[in-house]
Amino acid sequence: MANPNSSANLLERLFKLSENRTDFKTEVLAGFTTFLTMCYIIIVNPDILSLTGMDFGAVFVATCLAAAIGCFVMGLIANYPIALAPGMGLNAYFTFSVCLGMGVNWQVALAAVFVSGLIFISISLFKIREAIVNAIPMSLKFAIGGGIGLFLALVGLQKSGIVVYKEATIVGLGDITQPSVLLVLLGFFMIVIMHHFKIKGAIIISILAITIIATLTGLSEFKGVVGDVPSLAPTFMQMDFAGLFTYSMIGVIFVFFLVDLFDSTGTLVGVSHRAGLLKDGKLPRLKKALFADSTAIVAGAALGTSSTTPYIESSAGVAAGGRTGLTAVVVGVLFLLCLFLAPLAQSVPSFATAPALLFIGVLMVQGITNIDWEDITEAVPAFLTIVFMPFSYSIADGIAMGFISYAVIKLCTGKAKTVPYMVWIIAVLWVIKFMYFGG
Incomplete structure (x- = not known):
């Protein structure tokens, strides 16, 4: 006869529930909470990546599987309540900067993501990754996040038709009386209001509500709710490494690496801090957490999606009591169940x-409030990082301008000794890239 306590004992051994002052019910609830706040990605990610020519259904499956793999590795190996999925910002860079902006085939772009993941795995085995993050000035870290926020906002405004191209002014206000535009505005204010009242799943609720209204008014076609899982074949192992060995693609790999470096590390530390999991200001088992992140990037690229990264939305699950990797595992299971929601x-x-x-x-963009705007040598590089991303329509160019200007301004104001050596290296690499290979 099976021991009724065997399952409980297994969970205790795997996740150390008692040690972390939590229980099975609390962890499951936390997992559901985190999932509701981030499951919008299963719709948004295929929508963005399909603009490159990638098959929507295949990307949908790749998104669900990459998220599940990342969550399982994070939960079972690192034992942290942090969920992973293909990252916003990174998918925008993949689509709009690399594929559409540079004319790179999505197969080559996937290869770049794959290689960036391998680099992550190699440096995560040592303390190189931590050293790089610690060397980057805080003003540039916050500015990169803010710039990506403005870039995503511009993409959203363009997708909705609120902002359109105009020859005289480059951009201008579109026809805001169009039904689709009005629905976008309605959806946005729905999210804001629900977020204010701390309603879980505000983003996915808004997406589904607007979809229902659009279907009822004939603006879109309803294809069902549950159906067969789409084929992964159109994107699975479709990486083109032969087209990767060019100077411009080396820059692409570098940006994938740099953006995910800040995003993932910042999220890991931030969510762990909220959960009270930091020990003397440091994150225990950091190497395992970084390994989970790196593994998810490589797996995601092989499946057919842009970089997978820890989600700040995991803090919602932490607020609901999640303290162990069981929370992340629950999120992973829910992503697998979503495979049947392709229609x-x-x-x-x-x-x-x-x-x-x-x-x-x-x-x-909220993070820019942490920039020291009183120090002009910090403020200007941060400002250039932020504005160059949307105005040049390139996350990479924004990062480049930030590092170059930071080094130059500090040098010319007699503060060269305060600049970490890593900033000099990155700035010089970008200068060489612009001089010899253009923008």
């Missing part, structure tokens, strides 16, 4: 995801 995902019109991009932009 629903394909029923969502493009403009229904625009409010999500706008709101995520709001959340990401």
